[in-house]
Amino acid sequence: MxxxxxxxxxxxxxxxxxxxxxxxxxxxxxxxxVGGIICTIGQIILNFFVSRGLTPxxxxxxxxxxxxxxxxxxxxxxxxxxxxxYAGAGSIVPITGFANSIVSPAMEFKREGFxxxxxxxxxxxxxxxxxxxxxxxxxxxxxxxLLNM
Amino acid sequence: xxxxxxxxVGGLICLVGQILMDTTKLFPAHIxxxxxxxxxxxxxxxxxxxxxxxxxxxxxxxxxxxxxNLVTGVIQDVDQYGLLGVxxxxxxxxxxxxxxxxxxxxxMALLFNPxxx
Amino acid sequence: MxxxxxxxxxxxxxxxxxxxxxxVGPKEGQGRFKEYYDLILKDSIYQEKSWEKAETKIxxxxxxxxxxxxxxxxxKIEYLIAGDLLNQIVSAGFAARELGLPxxxxxxxxxxxxxxxxxxxxxxxxxxxxxxxxAVSSHFCTAERQFRFPxxxxxxxxxxxxxxxxxxxxxxxSSQIQNPRITFATVGKVIDMGEAxxxxxxxxxxxxxxxxxxxxxxxxxxxxDDYDLILTGDLGSIGKDIAEELLKQKGYDISNKYSDxxxxxxxxxxxxxxxxxxxxxxxxxxxxxxxxxxxxxxYNRVLLVATGALMSxxxxxxxxxxxxxxxxxxxxxL
Numbered sequence: 001m002x003x004x005x006x007x008x009x010x011x012x013x014x015x016x017x018x019x020x021x022x023x024x025x026x027x028x029x030x031x032x033x034v035g036g037i038i039c040t041i042g043q044i045i046l047n048f049f050v051s052r053g054l055t056p057x058x059x060x061x062x063x064x065x066x067x068x069x070x071x072x073x074x075x076x077x078x079x080x081x082x083x084x085x086y087a088g089a090g091s092i093v094p095i096t097g098f099a100n101s102i103v104s105p106a107m108e109f110k111r112e113g114f115x116x117x118x119x120x121x122x123x124x125x126x127x128x129x130x131x132x133x134x135x136x137x138x139x140x141x142x143x144x145x146l147l148n149m
Numbered sequence: 150x151x152x153x154x155x156x157x158v159g160g161l162i163c164l165v166g167q168i169l170m171d172t173t174k175l176f177p178a179h180i181x182x183x184x185x186x187x188x189x190x191x192x193x194x195x196x197x198x199x200x201x202x203x204x205x206x207x208x209x210x211x212x213x214x215x216x217x218n219l220v221t222g223v224i225q226d227v228d229q230y231g232l233l234g235v236x237x238x239x240x241x242x243x244x245x246x247x248x249x250x251x252x253x254x255x256x257m258a259l260l261f262n263p264x265x266x
Numbered sequence: 267m268x269x270x271x272x273x274x275x276x277x278x279x280x281x282x283x284x285x286x287x288x289x290v291g292p293k294e295g296q297g298r299f300k301e302y303y304d305l306i307l308k309d310s311i312y313q314e315k316s317w318e319k320a321e322t323k324i325x326x327x328x329x330x331x332x333x334x335x336x337x338x339x340x341x342k343i344e345y346l347i348a349g350d351l352l353n354q355i356v357s358a359g360f361a362a363r364e365l366g367l368p369x370x371x372x373x374x375x376x377x378x379x380x381x382x383x384x385x386x387x388x389x390x391x392x393x394x395x396x397x398x399x400x401a402v403s404s405h406f407c408t409a410e411r412q413f414r415f416p417x418x419x420x421x422x423x424x425x426x427x428x429x430x431x432x433x434x435x436x437x438x439x440s441s442q443i444q445n446p447r448i449t450f451a452t453v454g455k456v457i458d459m460g461e462a463x464x465x466x467x468x469x470x471x472x473x474x475x476x477x478x479x480x481x482x483x484x485x486x487x488x489x490x491d492d493y494d495l496i497l498t499g500d501l502g503s504i505g506k507d508i509a510e511e512l513l514k515q516k517g518y519d520i521s522n523k524y525s526d527x528x529x530x531x532x533x534x535x536x537x538x539x540x541x542x543x544x545x546x547x548x549x550x551x552x553x554x555x556x557x558x559x560x561x562x563x564x565y566n567r568v569l570l571v572a573t574g575a576l577m578s579x580x581x582x583x584x585x586x587x588x589x590x591x592x593x594x595x596x597x598x599x600l
Contacts, residue, residue, distance in 0.1 A: 002460070007459070008460030012459075019466065019504060034163070035160045035211070043151050044152070078263070088170060089164070101181065107263050108263050137239040174463070177419075266406050
């Protein structure tokens with residue numbers, strides 16, 4: 001970070017009080033409700049697979065696939081960003097939000113072509129998630145391996 | 150009961166994300182990265198499975214559950230294949246979700262265009 | 267000498283604005299100045315294949331409208347001075363390709379219309395041209411994907427964020443003598459008060475506007491009483507409050523005649539958070555509302571202080587603070 005002069009620091013303090021704060025309580029309530037609803041839908045799908053004879057562990061996979069499809073589809077038809085406007089983290093944190101982060105840049109950059117546009121931009125947000133998710137899981141697996149040697 | 154717990158646990162995880170977004174300068178991408186890593190670490194420490202037992206889909210649907218899923222897979226494969234499992238477990242376990250995200254992502258991009266604002 | 271003080275120009279033969287053209291998107295068309303625009307688009311893609319093409323098209327058509335309204339034949343237009351927000355100012359370059367006018371591309375972020383008008387006025391007053399066009403464009407959809415997020419990403423906009431205006435504004439500046447005229451111009455310095463949040467442009471830009479306004483008053487010896495309206499470009503509601511307060515601290519109370527294009531252009535219920543921004547923000551207000559109300563005599567002396575944030579996505583990601591600029595032009599009925 002650049003070092004700020006005293007004048008800049010003074011301005012920062014002065015301007016800080018002028019900035020409106022996000023409506024935290026309202027946002028928290030919305031995130032809780034929408035996040036809760038999305039997870040409840042997930043639970044309905046999960047229970048459906050369990051009722052068809054899968055164990056809860058096995059049902060996780062198909063549930064994730066269907067949730068990803070729903071997130072992708074709602075993004076495609078232009079609904080997911082409207083949910084996100086009100087729900088904030090409530091629709092970002094669930095796996096449907098992960099799907100949204102893949103579909104939205106993929107659609108957006110179609111005009112830049114199918115290689116450098118759609119396929120490359122698809123991972124703008126999802127790429128980092130995969131990189132850190134897989135790396136941390138692998139590191140944990142390595143530690144687990146070493147501890148159990 | 151499943152549904153109530155899924156709602157509460159899932160809602161609470163999202164609520165933590167919202168607090169982070171509104172009180173820090175973190176972008177949604179940062180939140181997703183943070184949560185997936187957090188899920189993996191908690192899972193490694195054996196702390197995430199109890200949350201899954203309580204919240205079911207409420208703990209697996211948020212992106213923290215994705216981290217947990219990756220770690221569960223790695224540990225299973227290490228038990229089965231040893232060192233090789235360190236490298237195969239994560240993606241094997243999450244294969245469905247990741248493949249679905251890529252394929253549906255590509256398909257939706259073919260079918261739809263972003264709406265004018 | 268045509269120079270006053272350290273940063274201000276007094277035009278000897280103040281160039282005239284003899285015609286303007288404005289085009290805006292549908293959201294702007296529901297805003298406060300809807301009667302003042304020449305064309306309101308029904309869809310911001312404007313029957314084009316991409317938003318970038320749409321932006322080029324509205325810029326080109328706004329220039330053509332301005333020329334038509336000025337009644338100067340196109341072959342008598344000697345320069346097109348234009349800019350926009352996209353990388354390498356492609357909207358301006360591509361519009362100029364269609365228009366076939368000698369082209370000077372400029373970049374001043376959202377201050378570009380004032381920069382274009384002051385450079386154009388220097389060219390005309392200097393005798394290097396009789397008629398030229400200054401024009402800018404911006405487009406919500408092109409700016410959003412360049413500077414921020416894909417449109418369909420389900421993120422939440424911060425309360426400090428501003429909405430990029432979809433639109434284009436153009437003015438024909440001429441040596442013909444008719445009102446309104448550009449009488450003074452103050453070229454701003456780049457001011458950086460250490461703000462680094464790309465979701466809060468108003469706070470970053472306000473000090474630049476204040477610096478230029480103070481310099482304008484000091485160089486010209488004018489006071490706020492010499493103007494009917496002092497108008498900043500796109501500080502938005504937060505930046506406007508800050509600018510007003512900073513000026514008051516310096517002894518200039520402009521509150522009764524001060525407004526900001528970014529605050530005015532949309533109604534508060536249009537959900538644009540802190541207000542509007544973009545090159546077109548100051549441009550469509552100036553070329554639309556201000557120009558037409560000056561012709562009607564509602565305003566006779568307006569100081570336009572267009573503001574711009576000179577950062578890029580790269581500089582933001584590298585954690586750089588935001589350098590900002592403001593250029594002022596006096597538009598007066600003489």
